[in-house]
Amino acid sequence: MIKRVVEFAEALRRSKVPVSLLESIDACSSLASCDIADRSALRSYLSATLIKDHSHQKVFDQLFELYFSPGTYQHGNGELLSSEGGDEADGVFDDFGDIELRELIKESLLQGDEVQLHNLLASAVSRYAGIEPGRPVGGVYYAFKTLRQLDMEKLKLSLFDARFEEMDKSDSLGIKMMNRDIELALDKVRKLVDDDIRRRIVGDRGAEAVARTLRATLPEDIDFMHANADELREISRALAALARKLAARLGQRRRRGHRGSLDFRRTIRRSIANGGVPVDLFFHKPVPTKPELVIVADISGSVASFARFTLSMVYALSEQFSKVRSFVFIDEIDEVTEIFESSDDIEQAIKLVSTKARVVWLDGHSDYGRVMESFVERWGEEITHRSTVIFLGDARNNYHPSRSQVLASVRMKARAVYWLNPEPSAYWDSGDSIMSQYSVYCDSVDECRNLRQLQSFVEKLV
Template structure:
């Protein structure tokens, strides 16, 4: 392997590691062996070989593919399809080409049209300056491929309509055809994004584009900045993640079943070995599981984080003797049944049901942790006992209201353990109307900005 190729591979691994991939020296050596054996003649084969060596966790394959396309591109410079295309192509002509490709369901033609579209519509900035680049957003915004779905359905035999007494069978096939066209549009979007990243990387450098343009893996997406699609993907990952976490919690519980050392019985047994405690005697473990109480801020700023965590803990319900869930904006209400029903149905309607059925606000709609803690202290304090672990979910932004440290202190004193999970990065704690640093003096506060940090908390700190 040449020095240039080895340097490219090291840079590729470093870019993956920056996005959360567990790729260390051993994986890098495996990847180098893969490249030595497979060579560079078959790019798809090389992609699969490197993925086998470097992708160790689920949810990271998309990150790998996007980064691979930057460091091992299919071509360099202006693509052949763009060079061969008519220089006078306008938006409408490209839309017509895209419409025909969607009808033909030809991935290769879609890829060529994506290259042409980026070349014609995606250039931004001033050529030859630091502002130069290629924008997938600008290309998609000008082309509007989603508006071609209806046109593609209308050009199908039968006009794409399942109405007019044609029967359920025709309606079903029309729905399948519409889904196929929609999938083609989404695939085209991905191709445009990949081409824009490749062209921009040639101008601005692969490392810079990989850092800012490659989407993070699902477990590294910040809860507070996640869009609707990313939150939906997180909801779908709850059950697989819960199975993994349940296995880890069970392993922790098995390790603790030996109990503590019984000093009196250990010293008595040591009398038979000259006073040397060769075999310690352990106390009998208590076969009990802790109770869990969640206090969740469901205001707009942190609702995605709270909803995900509520679903996750409900999926882990077998690991606890009892789980009770309370939601608040500035008034505390129990929502255990709503969360339980939402976990069964997939979790899409939890936020809507909580806002419709639970009294989580009073005379205003801004977060007020102090008022919510006071409500819990007055109406629900009996939910906390010596076997209870309390998890508080929220960003601790109190909108300059009375934080009521006394109410939080009483909740913490009654519980076995109390933890605060904050989805904001710790560098923002205490800024503006945040009371995070003050609350952290009463209960331990942990940064849980993404699934990876939340998983670490559950497996290492959550009582078992």
């Protein structure tokens, strides 16, 4: 069992969940006081010892289901932990047709018969999934085949008809609650099918082999440009916690990591007590320097989520900068500094930016060259040697003129110019991307596709 926990900890590390050697030892030690035949207790013990950040819990749960799925690992007495239903259900319902099997599943859901439901769905997986031993196919494919044959839409309608007969037809709230209960019941069916397929695949190929093919992504590694609605919410939650930690860390580094110039007079005066030998060095009190930021962000559809999270991060860390000015654009540019400064809620400010900022001039497609020219004409005189200018965008110019020489004039005035690109570097200069034409006038061009890369850049900047 200890070997299984060590393999589980290694799988977490491969998924970029930070698990130290000491934490792995603690997890193994905790087994002495845990009833490891009880999966929920085992999950709690391992989670308490291995997980430090709530945003990592989802990856933990995914891998736990692989490494400690019922019927796939041994507990203290050397026996496999039995599953609810499991393989013993295979063959029990072979004589039933597809319609009868679906009807029995419906009745099990209505009556709340968990054991029979497990057995019925295990039988459905055996009948419909067509799992081929040794074949490196993910469980999603097998689950799709099973659920398609069960016809979830018909199952939903039959549950609705059965429940609706007992309802007061004028009770709108009751009907809404009934619909919610039906959706929860269908989610349970999907989960039980997934669990049974996972157990069979792990039993065939081993937990480690399956874990290596699993797409277990931490919120800080989710790609901004390809995140779905649920993943965007995960990123938002992780961003708030990350910004707080980063602000505390950077503030501490600024206080401790910098010291002023040598105080020659004080050092010599104190050295008299040591015969003129300067044993102790004294320094002037440092005057911390904070960068002045000018952010120019493309908020067109292709990179909007990237700009949103970057602006949120910067304003959450605004105390680390002497001044922050923000500009947004598509094919026209507008300053939105006042919107951010007047709002206590960053998310609300982002929404106001998208509705109030004047960022469309002609056709609503990004035109970096025209925007840079307009930026320099209207605000170029305000760029000084204290200004750090950061451009956010994919440099896809829709085949408009680049006007890259305008960026050269910005670089001559500014302290530094950085460019954050949310696309993989392999895609730069492909199609209408003209990243290389702008990169020659930047101090650095960084790929910034997720929170981890954004955090790395902010730490370097500050």
